[in-house]
Amino acid sequence: MPTYIIDPVTRIEGHAKVTIQLGDDGQVESARFHVTQFRGFEKLCEGRPFYEMPSLMARICGICPVSHLIASSKACDAILAVAIPANGARLRRIVNLAQILQSHALSVFYLSSPDLLLGMDAPPETRNLLGVAASAPEVARDGIRLRQIGQQIIELLAGRRIHPAWVVPGGVSSPLTEEKRSQIVAMLPDGLAAVERSLDRFRGLFRAFPEEIAAFANFPSLFAGLTDHHNNLEFYDGPLRIVGADGEVVAANLRPEDYPQYFCEVAEPDSFLKSAYYGKMGYPDGVYRVGPLARLNVVASCGTPRADHELGALRAFAGSPLLSSFHYHQARLIEMLHSIEKLEELLNDADILNPHVRATAEVNCEEGIGISEAPRGTLLHHYKVDSNGLVRWANLIIATGQNNLAMNLGVAQAAKYFIRNGQLSDGALNRIEAVIRSFDPCLSCSTHAMGAMPLDIEVLAADGEITDRRRRPNK
């Protein structure tokens, strides 16, 4: 039985490969997504003071450091046993929304728009941002501008775009000034126009991919995400909610402290990425998805008018809950729209310049758990410290791990659909990668190639002997 190996998987954040096992009849028997890098942050933070955790954990990622800052700081708030000032929480929400905006812009425009605009079968050397810029400059311009707006808001608030240290245990380290507030508010109309133009452009485009909608991780699963108390979209705080494939509420008002009962993890032998499953359904049946698609499935509405209008249109087209992971792309655009609407609302809050943004305390509790929504889904940090505040133990549950079982099922589904009679075309290869891309996994923020994809595909006999090999070097 030959095996196809796609190594590396491209246009994702980090390093991974895919193995596709064919049967004697040439049909796909199974396919697996392997993450081939190891980080080890849970171990290397042991012995460090808890107040270093937000900055240290933010180093996990250069795309979503703010998400780790926030979840980590919330865990540290619990160690301090403080309720942070209302304006500290408000400013954390603003920086988190800016993070969602810039990260989603990267995923939609830089990584996935080449597939969507140029086509899954376009020549590999054109499937990149330059290819998009050549074919549809206005799309590239809007994508770049949206990412820039998110990054500039982070920089204005937190001092720098990447790895800022402004979110701290107890709140944030400095209040917002009127000058910076005005600068941020002035950017929002431009962002709103860009994201609305993008939704108009992509809405019809998405419908031109019926096969991809059918075969990109399109199956029943659970969906998990935070909501607010009115069951609207929520990225910073609030109860966790899990819904099933027919929309029924499987669990609601889950508290972060109880996460070991519902977020369980298993390490599989072929990947450094752990697989999470819903504890009550066990492994591997408790498959659930997190992130933009899941968040739109667990809420009744977004809670902002423009995003709600778009959500209604998407549900009218694709149903509710949304089952195909292809819809992650449109969900991201809707969340970008919602983020801009929420940013405007928060920045116009009468109390937004209140200087009381941080509570201070000593170690009052030797355990803390923080949860928030990162661009890719629910993120949880859990620390245990000694009486001096030194970290004894840490556990991180990352969004991408929570999507791991679904990504594997999605890769297998797409491989079976697009590889016919053992023939692996370049378009089929790209579609299998694009399934993974739709989840926007963040395996780290290290290098990834794009465009002229470096491919190394080996066909292995049952005894492991290489019977065929196709290599395309990185250009």
Added chain:
Amino acid sequence: MNRCAVIGFGNPLRQDDGMGWRAAELVEAGLKEGAAEISICHQLTPEFATKLEHAPLVIFLDAAVDQAPGEVTRRPVEPDGQFVSSHSLTPGQLLRLAQLIYGSSPPAILISGGAMEMNSGDSLTAIGELCAVQMAELALNLLTRPAASENQT
């Protein structure tokens, strides 16, 4: 008035790889406030294309491993159609991106200094520091010429 853009890039935690940062800081210190748009970054990313939209001239400041330690060079940069990663562009790729999305790209000059060491470390070597000073002088000469808003290449 449209301002020239200066972009210093590299990793200041890798000794002389930070000379582009240092040179950009020296350029900023040597100009009247607001006379040019100075940016400092680890890597060139697509968002820097926005800084090129209206700039009459862009100067890139970077460390080099393919020239002798201490050697400072300047050369014009042309748009380059090859594209690999959205996390790290070359000056030529950035110019090409600007050309595609804005219809044109400004004249561009790369000023680079030959690195002595690029190991872990948060300060430049003596040679790296000297390079950064010379790179800044070259950039300031270009920026303070009367015709700085015209083609400088």
